[in-house]
Amino acid sequence: MEFDPDLEIRPASGSRVTTFTRGEDLFHAGEAGLAWRIRSGVVRLDRLGETGREFGGLALAGDVLGAETLLLGQYSFSARALTDVFIEPWASSPEAATPHMLLQALSSSKERQADSLALRSGTPEHRISQLLAVMGRGLAHGQRIARVVLPQLRDIAEMTGLTVETVSRTISRLNRSGSLELGGTLRAKQVSIDLQSSLLT
Amino acid sequence: MEFDPDLEIRPASGSRVTTFTRGEDLFHAGEAGLAWRIRSGVVRLDRLGETGREFGGLALAGDVLGAETLLLGQYSFSARALTDVFIEPWASSPEAATPHMLLQALSSSKERQADSLALRSGTPEHRISQLLAVMGRGLAHGQRIARVVLPQLRDIAEMTGLTVETVSRTISRLNRSGSLELGGTLRAKQVSIDLQSSLLT
DNA sequence: CGACGAGTTGAAGGCAGTCAATGCTTGTGG
DNA sequence: CCACAAGCATTGACTGCCTTCAACTCGTCG
Structure with a gap:
């Protein structure tokens, strides 16, 4: 689009x-x-x-x-x-x-302006899912599952308007609930997300 | 600029x-x-x-x-x-x-993209002051004091990511503390703000 | 008058922020 | 090679603020 x-x-x-x-x-x-x-x-x-x-x-x-x-x-x-x-x-x-x-x-x-604003709307879950979805769209076009290398938590926190602690807790929770799959090393942690997940609705 | x-x-x-x-x-x-x-x-x-x-x-x-x-x-x-x-x-x-x-x-x-994002950063006081400052810049160029007709609280709330109640309380507080001066009718409430106020720093 | 929308105000609870401690990894210098 | 420091991430406990829910006022319009 x-x-x-x-x-x-x-x-x-x-x-x-x-x-x-x-x-x-x-x-x-x-x-x-x-x-x-x-x-x-x-x-x-x-x-x-x-x-x-x-x-x-x-x-x-x-x-x-x-x-x-x-x-x-x-x-x-x-x-x-x-x-x-x-x-x-x-x-x-x-x-x-x-x-x-x-x-x-x-x-x-x-378009990107609206995307950026969406990163600051709703619950921490919603914000972080939104960010990962946007990054996924920017990396893996048309695919349903995207593999994203996580930015530093500090970056995520600043973009979503949350604190690092909240970001960390939220990602852990998303991982435990299965909305997210963590992989890679601790330094360059990777995330697999479902771009059609209900989290993004 | x-x-x-x-x-x-x-x-x-x-x-x-x-x-x-x-x-x-x-x-x-x-x-x-x-x-x-x-x-x-x-x-x-x-x-x-x-x-x-x-x-x-x-x-x-x-x-x-x-x-x-x-x-x-x-x-x-x-x-x-x-x-x-x-x-x-x-x-x-x-x-x-x-x-x-x-x-x-x-x-x-x-520029406007960054302005919009600033509306969703910081305390309610900061967000609303930011909004009024941006609107003031868009209306009264170069002047120090700007007179702004307040948007509906619902609009302010949606733009700042707050609730109407919080917006109402915050504006009242800013008014009481003197950072803001309310005027006009209740329907089309006006606000005088100091564009160089310390609130915006 | 009565209904409706918009705004204000109060009370209570939840949730994110804050502060703090720990673990893990990397890099540095003895 | 080891000790240590620094940066990043994680987890816990607590506080406080914003949201939520609710009642009420005010002004407008039918």
Whole structure:
């Protein structure tokens, strides 16, 4: 709906791809740089607020990062990789961006805005399921079961507006109740989720 | 920063302006229609979620509404006026939208995304002050004291993720403590806020 | 007048936050 | 190689705040 499922596997001609690993920063607010398009992965955006960095949005495969540099000459947000991320340059100049590209970016930006807000609605169970579902959609298109590498609990807590302790307790509870399946090492814990689970309704 | 302070008082040549009053719906998700630019006022966007309409974002003076119609042929969100609102047609076709216009829309969309998320962070006092501050910025540019017509408590509650009761209690408390000044009739209650108040830090 | 919607206020309970202690893993320096 | 520190996650106990449920007021409109 909001993006083409094939986008992240169809290479753009002659474009160079940059890679980031989970936890790495892609760029910081205030810096100058290019605009990027996410080939695959999930990125967290932060605005420098009064109390340090505060969550400012999500970006998934197909979304555009840092389009504001074409207008302002610098990034307005900091970007951090929640999963391993592949990005490619998007448009080097305002003229290089076609109306269609821009409209698509604008449209999916609004979708992502609603997604981000949903992370702060409802019970802790609902919020975390929502986050994992969004990340799953950004990683495994069309599949029913998605395997997601958990971000750090601190990241989850900041995005959902909960505390680390509550996040930890909630994930344990979801795991015990079978809504979730934990795997992987303790450092890079993986989660299998059912994207059609009743938790997301 | 994110929009020109003069935008809403400089009439575009030959464009027609449409008016909506507080509480009115501008359009609904799924309908076909134009893309609009807000001349003045504050608009709430909603996505149809599992449990009816759920808050999906804010839009202020200078922001673009319904740009996705140019791409998808229909609105993705419903729009409701939180204050009296004036809007004008923005771009009738994808070709009519210049890269500069689109980049500006994209940039402010991201700003607004962070603003919307801030409405769901922190204590009830902080959330409501944040909302009133954002609305004040959208109405009274550059002034220190802004006079804002309060949205319905139900709207405030849904946007901040609180209950109407908590919103009512919080506003009363802010009023008693002097952070806020209530005025106007009970139906269209007005609020004077100090945009540089310590509450917003 | 009576019904309805919107807002206010009170009382009680639940649930998330806070504080604290522990375990696990990784990295560092003796 | 071992001891130690630091970061992250987990678990427990307790407090406090927001939600929930309820009753009531006020204003508007039929």
